[in-house]
Amino acid sequence: MSGASISGVGMHPFGRFADRTAVDLGAVAVRAAIADAGIDPGSIGASFCATAYGGVAAGHRVLGRLAMTGGPIIDVEAGCASGGAALQLATQAVESGRHDAVLVFGIEKMPRGVIRSSFFEPWQEQAGLHPAPAYFALRAQRLVREQGITKADLAALVVKNRAHGVDNPDAMFRSAVTVEAVLSSRVICEPLHLWMLCSPNEGAAAVVVTRSASAGPRGVRVAGISLRSHLPGSVLGEDSPLAGVDDLDIVPPTTLAARDAYDAAGIGPDDLDIVECQDTDAARELMVWSELGLCAPGDQPGLLADGSAGIGGRRPVNPSGGLLSKGEPLGASALGQVVELVRQLRDESGVRQVGGATTALAHVIGRGANACVTILQR
Amino acid sequence: MPAAAAAPNPLARLLRVAGDGSARLLGGYSPTSGRHHFPRSELCPYTGATDVEDATLPSTGRLWLWTAVTARPPGYGGPVPYGFGVVELDGIGLRIVTRLTEADPSALREGQPMRLTTESLPGADGGTDDADSGADDADHGADDAELVVWAFEPDRG
Numbered sequence: 001m002s003g004a005s006i007s008g009v010g011m012h013p014f015g016r017f018a019d020r021t022a023v024d025l026g027a028v029a030v031r032a033a034i035a036d037a038g039i040d041p042g043s044i045g046a047s048f049c050a051t052a053y054g055g056v057a058a059g060h061r062v063l064g065r066l067a068m069t070g071g072p073i074i075d076v077e078a079g080c081a082s083g084g085a086a087l088q089l090a091t092q093a094v095e096s097g098r099h100d101a102v103l104v105f106g107i108e109k110m111p112r113g114v115i116r117s118s119f120f121e122p123w124q125e126q127a128g129l130h131p132a133p134a135y136f137a138l139r140a141q142r143l144v145r146e147q148g149i150t151k152a153d154l155a156a157l158v159v160k161n162r163a164h165g166v167d168n169p170d171a172m173f174r175s176a177v178t179v180e181a182v183l184s185s186r187v188i189c190e191p192l193h194l195w196m197l198c199s200p201n202e203g204a205a206a207v208v209v210t211r212s213a214s215a216g217p218r219g220v221r222v223a224g225i226s227l228r229s230h231l232p233g234s235v236l237g238e239d240s241p242l243a244g245v246d247d248l249d250i251v252p253p254t255t256l257a258a259r260d261a262y263d264a265a266g267i268g269p270d271d272l273d274i275v276e277c278q279d280t281d282a283a284r285e286l287m288v289w290s291e292l293g294l295c296a297p298g299d300q301p302g303l304l305a306d307g308s309a310g311i312g313g314r315r316p317v318n319p320s321g322g323l324l325s326k327g328e329p330l331g332a333s334a335l336g337q338v339v340e341l342v343r344q345l346r347d348e349s350g351v352r353q354v355g356g357a358t359t360a361l362a363h364v365i366g367r368g369a370n371a372c373v374t375i376l377q378r
Numbered sequence: 379m380p381a382a383a384a385a386p387n388p389l390a391r392l393l394r395v396a397g398d399g400s401a402r403l404l405g406g407y408s409p410t411s412g413r414h415h416f417p418r419s420e421l422c423p424y425t426g427a428t429d430v431e432d433a434t435l436p437s438t439g440r441l442w443l444w445t446a447v448t449a450r451p452p453g454y455g456g457p458v459p460y461g462f463g464v465v466e467l468d469g470i471g472l473r474i475v476t477r478l479t480e481a482d483p484s485a486l487r488e489g490q491p492m493r494l495t496t497e498s499l500p501g502a503d504g505g506t507d508d509a510d511s512g513a514d515d516a517d518h519g520a521d522d523a524e525l526v527v528w529a530f531e532p533d534r535g
Contacts, residue, residue: 111452116452116453120453121388122388122453123388123389123525123527125451125452125453125454126453126454126455126456126499126501126525126527127454127477127499127525127527128447128451128454128456128460128462128477128499129462129475129476129477129527130451130453130454131447131451131454131462133447134445134447134462137445137462138443138444138445138462138463138464141443141444141445142443145488186448187448188448188449189445189446189447189448189462190445190446190483191445192445232423232424233423233424235464235473235474235475236443236464241423241475242392242416242417242474242475243405243415243416243417243472243473243474243475244472244473245413245424245471245472245473246471246473
């Protein structure tokens with residue numbers, strides 16, 4: 001079995017673009033990735049398009065625009081983890097020897113505000129038992145209660161990510177914020193304030209996966225990648241059940257995926273130089289730190305306070321600014337993380353550059369539940 | 379009886395409301411797994427066990443987690459803010475996602491006794507104009523029908 005590497009990346013910035021369709025955004029990202037890889041589009045053996053709201057044959061519509069049809073084009077939906085799922089399929093397609101080069105891209109144009117999803121029955125919407133921020137808030141309240149985290153810590157997480165986003169030209173929000181300003185934004189669902197929640201938005205990202213042997217010196221190896229779903233039982237799981245049982249012995253999907261990916265890469269969390277992880281809301285990122293093994297539960301405030309998780313710290317988390325700065329176009333968000341990490345590992349990130357990074361982890365978690373963890377090395 | 383042909387109640391298999399207005403949640407129990415679940419499922423959702431029996435769930439519990447939804451979400455035409463949380467039912471350990479009649483989070487505390495009640499909610503088009511719900515409600519044919527849903531209220535009894 002041959003290894004798989006990322007040989008090219010491209011993005012359309014995340015934001016709001018009233019005059020562009022999701023297909024327009026995707027075409028920009030795909031062309032950029034193909035150019036970055038320096039590859040003949042005709043050598044792409046298969047394409048995977050990640051999208052949750054893109055509709056029928058979204059991938060065909062993008063590649064049709066670019067005269068890149070003819071091979072298999074497969075749309076992949078896995079909620080917030082759609083891009084991770086697509087990247088895993090592409091990696092497998094290369095590792096198996098079936099294809100020498102595979103294109104992966106994610107596209108999305110989200111409606112404004114609270115995400116509306118066919119995931120719920122109409123009655124559940126009518127009953128008000130569906131708003132994502134309400135579920136986020138319950139998880140946040142539990143985090144606050146059980147791990148000694150304060151609302152000021154949640155705000156400090158936002159401050160960290162927004163500070164990173166200032167210098168990311170692909171981010172939607174590029175202004176720094178203060179703890180006081182975050183806590184002054186209106187309460188959406190206690191304890192979560194508006195600025196603690198990411199904004200669903202629009203964007204696209206693309207990567208080219210090739211055999212490691214032909215990826216060239218700029219190639220970034222996919223050292224491990226795992227997509228997992230939830231084990232049953234947790235009432236707070238991203239499968240959004242109406243009931244659940246005591247969940248203390250139920251391993252969350254993020255941890256399941258992380259264990260797989262660490263095993264495949266032959267590393268542990270202490271070997272990571274840089275992390276991009278799901279920060280749909282401020283509490284979610286802090287939960288993920290412990291679920292990925294970056295720290296013990298309850299140690300998050302210390303890592304925020306001493307700068308360990310910031311650019312310049314021991315192990316920066318979300319140097320892109322995270323979804324709190326970029327916004328979240330579901331199908332594109334996971335690949336946006338991968339684009340960020342590939343550029344970081346290639347030393348191409350300008351003022352946001354994390355010095356000397358060789359091992360990076362990308363993580364997404366969302367509806368399904370779906371969690372994906374990708375480990376990249378150069 | 380209502381004159382219009384009533385749409386089937388989507389909660390008929392989840393919630394039983396008696397003539398006096400008292401309500402019970404309809405769940406399931408598997409002796410093999412030793413666990414209750416809700417809504418009632420053909421298989422135990424935790425173990426896949428096939429020996430599921432009907433179980434009328436306890437109507438009292440303790441508050442575990444709670445918040446309030448302050449902005450009207452898409453597809454929802456009821457009042458805001460409204461309480462939202464998780465109540466652990468007495469005796470069986472099952473945790474239920476539920477509306478709460480108390481919409482002020484600071485008025486609630488962990489472990490406080492709660493009691494099952496119901497709330498009646500209008501269709502999404504029955505509320506005030508809402509930019510978030512927009513025109514994509516056209517496919518929700520039964521939007522005008524009221525919905526009676528479970529809720530929990532502080533048990534001050």
